[in-house]
Amino acid sequence: MSDNHGMKNLVLTINKLQENFKNLNVHMDIDLPQIAVVGIQSSGKSSVLEKFIGRDFLPRGSGIVTRRPLILQLITHTDEYAKFDHTEEVFRNFEKVQKEITQETDRVVGTNKGVSNIPIVLKVFSPNVLNLTLIDLPGMTKVPIGDQPQDIEHRIRSMILEFIKKETCLILAVTPATMDLANSEALKLAREVDPNGNRTIGVITKLDLMDKGTDAVEVLENRQFPLKRGYVGVVNRSQKDIDDKKDIKIAAKAELEFFKTHPSYRHLADRMGTDYLQRVLNKQLSEHILQNLPALREKLRKQHNALENEFKTTEVTSNVRLLNEIISKFKLDFRGELDGYGGSITKSDALTSGTEINRIYNEELRNEDFNLNFDEDSFREEVAITIRNTNGMYSNIFIPEKAFDKVVVTFINKMKEPCQKYVTKISSILQNNMISHTEKLSRHPELREELRKLIISHILEREALCKERMIEMIDEEMSYINKLHDDFKLIEEKEEQVESTGDEIERKFTHIGFLYLTTGRLSRAEKFWFVLTTNSLSWYKDDTEREVEGFVLLGNLKVTDHKGLNFRLIDNDGKNVYKDISTLRITCKSPDEAREWVDMLQSVGVGSFKNSTMRLNGNSPESSLWHVPGVMEPTKEVEKKGLKKVTNLLKPKHNFSNNKTSKNTRVDQQVEVIKNLVINYLEIVVKNTKDRIPKMITWLLITNVLNYMDHNLVAHFYENELVDYVMQKSQLEQQRIEKLHNMYKACKEALKIIDSVYGNMTKLTNDVK
Numbered sequence: 001m002s003d004n005h006g007m008k009n010l011v012l013t014i015n016k017l018q019e020n021f022k023n024l025n026v027h028m029d030i031d032l033p034q035i036a037v038v039g040i041q042s043s044g045k046s047s048v049l050e051k052f053i054g055r056d057f058l059p060r061g062s063g064i065v066t067r068r069p070l071i072l073q074l075i076t077h078t079d080e081y082a083k084f085d086h087t088e089e090v091f092r093n094f095e096k097v098q099k100e101i102t103q104e105t106d107r108v109v110g111t112n113k114g115v116s117n118i119p120i121v122l123k124v125f126s127p128n129v130l131n132l133t134l135i136d137l138p139g140m141t142k143v144p145i146g147d148q149p150q151d152i153e154h155r156i157r158s159m160i161l162e163f164i165k166k167e168t169c170l171i172l173a174v175t176p177a178t179m180d181l182a183n184s185e186a187l188k189l190a191r192e193v194d195p196n197g198n199r200t201i202g203v204i205t206k207l208d209l210m211d212k213g214t215d216a217v218e219v220l221e222n223r224q225f226p227l228k229r230g231y232v233g234v235v236n237r238s239q240k241d242i243d244d245k246k247d248i249k250i251a252a253k254a255e256l257e258f259f260k261t262h263p264s265y266r267h268l269a270d271r272m273g274t275d276y277l278q279r280v281l282n283k284q285l286s287e288h289i290l291q292n293l294p295a296l297r298e299k300l301r302k303q304h305n306a307l308e309n310e311f312k313t314t315e316v317t318s319n320v321r322l323l324n325e326i327i328s329k330f331k332l333d334f335r336g337e338l339d340g341y342g343g344s345i346t347k348s349d350a351l352t353s354g355t356e357i358n359r360i361y362n363e364e365l366r367n368e369d370f371n372l373n374f375d376e377d378s379f380r381e382e383v384a385i386t387i388r389n390t391n392g393m394y395s396n397i398f399i400p401e402k403a404f405d406k407v408v409v410t411f412i413n414k415m416k417e418p419c420q421k422y423v424t425k426i427s428s429i430l431q432n433n434m435i436s437h438t439e440k441l442s443r444h445p446e447l448r449e450e451l452r453k454l455i456i457s458h459i460l461e462r463e464a465l466c467k468e469r470m471i472e473m474i475d476e477e478m479s480y481i482n483k484l485h486d487d488f489k490l491i492e493e494k495e496e497q498v499e500s501t502g503d504e505i506e507r508k509f510t511h512i513g514f515l516y517l518t519t520g521r522l523s524r525a526e527k528f529w530f531v532l533t534t535n536s537l538s539w540y541k542d543d544t545e546r547e548v549e550g551f552v553l554l555g556n557l558k559v560t561d562h563k564g565l566n567f568r569l570i571d572n573d574g575k576n577v578y579k580d581i582s583t584l585r586i587t588c589k590s591p592d593e594a595r596e597w598v599d600m601l602q603s604v605g606v607g608s609f610k611n612s613t614m615r616l617n618g619n620s621p622e623s624s625l626w627h628v629p630g631v632m633e634p635t636k637e638v639e640k641k642g643l644k645k646v647t648n649l650l651k652p653k654h655n656f657s658n659n660k661t662s663k664n665t666r667v668d669q670q671v672e673v674i675k676n677l678v679i680n681y682l683e684i685v686v687k688n689t690k691d692r693i694p695k696m697i698t699w700l701l702i703t704n705v706l707n708y709m710d711h712n713l714v715a716h717f718y719e720n721e722l723v724d725y726v727m728q729k730s731q732l733e734q735q736r737i738e739k740l741h742n743m744y745k746a747c748k749e750a751l752k753i754i755d756s757v758y759g760n761m762t763k764l765t766n767d768v769k
């Protein structure tokens, strides 16, 4: 057997690299050149490998025998022994090697004929071997036997493919001559990963078992299914030979004899047989290694540099700098998720915090009813009770404002809880966002815990404050019912709308108050139908309200206290209300009624006029204390008709009954009016609140938390001298660094090993040739 130093070095170099990575317990993503033996079950794979060594050392038996990949490193050596990777024991007796393989296979896969891709590594040192690394893989099978898993075929196929798909792997495709080469599973599989046949070497076994008169010459001469690396034919021991313990060396001689004497193969004899195959493989593996060496070296060099950089950073970076870097990155990610840019916006399975907040603001909040949905009947009942209670022992001819206030306030109060709910929601989003981004700090668990504690306590503090402010906001709404709110006038639009439906009763009771009153000097007094709404006082010819007689807007008006039956409306400057009427004096039928009208006017925002020098009523009612200008503009319709002077008080249009049960009692009517007013007013409050909530939460909670994180996090660790404590490396991190260190060492060592042969590349190339 021939060998040369260069080739020997190349295969050994790869073995050394393998060992180097294994010793340091490092899995490198580097594929070392190797030869994988592929074939169907019982095609003769093990027999070929055994013949390389000249020893019976592989387990034999029926069915599937090779159940874990066996990485077989053959090393030329003066002494003959074997050594496994999983044990320190040195084997000189090869029968024991056989047993150890079986035991080690069973240890991992069990005895149920299952398979595993965890390899067994066996080194065989011998003067009879050439340096070669081969991987014996489980034989392909179609049908599960015994309690083998049903997907055994698929499992074995994928295991084989896992090895042979690597470009650095040569494929030894073993096919028995007893089967048609066109159906060779080994060649089919090899073609899948090596369609041009660059890496595939064909081996034909069992040539001695071919039917008489047939031969495999066409295949062996590489004519039938040509492969770039060709075919080698071998004759192994038959089962009978094995059973008879036929010496393997004698079998090797018989093999040579077979080829030399066989009429079909005689001319090929020096290119056939196990011995020749071993030499071919050794040469081809060496060439293959040589071809792969530059790429391998380059890959190792890159990995070495990357590891060196990473390793250096871990070692060199000071705790302070690292803390700053970690916190900056954390803040960037946290903010990025909220703002929708930067950071780790890589989520595809869930909404980012920012999107979720946006959804809450723009969908949930928009549809929020603030617990204001009420049941019409119970609402009416409640309002009726409120009206009666607020009236106390007195009856009220106008809509009781206090009852309205009370009902509105009760409803607004219900909004507190939903308002606070939004604060809780956003606070949870912030907390979750924070937790998910601190999750990445597993290397520094102390830092992660401290950050979480710090930020959560701040978020909770701000949540509480924000909730307090929400309550205050609602309390403010409750403290002052703004009946002069611009939007509250919408009630008149509603009136008009209702009027157009012709529902007379409904329309009447959407007015705040109405009554026949008189105006002007008593001598010229006329009776008119007065209607008071939230912002105007109109008087009509009669209660059909078809012909308007007079109209004033109430804005900027004041009302005097009533004196007896009378009260007056004056403008802000103390001037007359209407130019044609020197004073708008209104006379009621009783002092109580006059008092109620004054109250009513005040309740819709008409200020009270308390000037003691002012002469009201009586003696010279038309002699005005006020100048004409402060005129209220009449509507076009009023202008057209002109104003008439009015006198005398007429009875109220509706004869309100105190009977609780009768329909359209005064209370019923008032309830209806209040209901509309309440709904109208609540709409305003809800609109304001919906506008305020996101602003308050964003400012008081989100912006504040972001600012807090910007200014306080790093400072907190400095001030409390926690930097070194929180930057302690976790056990995991320490393991990672250790692993990194080992990889770095392994890589460095591997480069050294390669470089030791790399300098001699030209010589090696020549040697291999």
Ligand SMILES: Nc1nc2c(ncn2[C@@H]2O[C@H](COP(=O)(O)OP(=O)(O)OP(=O)(O)O)[C@@H](O)[C@H]2O)c(=O)[nH]1
Residues within 6 Å of the ligand: 039, 040, 041, 042, 043, 044, 045, 046, 047, 048, 060, 063, 064, 065, 066, 138, 139, 140, 205, 206, 207, 208, 209, 234, 235, 236, 237, 238, 239, 240, 242
């Ligand atoms: N006559 C003859 N028998 C052979 C030859 N090669 C293998 N055999 C027999 O075929 C059977 C299977 O051989 P193995 O070498 O165990 O086949 P294998 O491919 O390793 O089998 P698995 O590991 O189960 O996949 C054994 O009984 C061998 O003796 C050969 O060239 N000639």
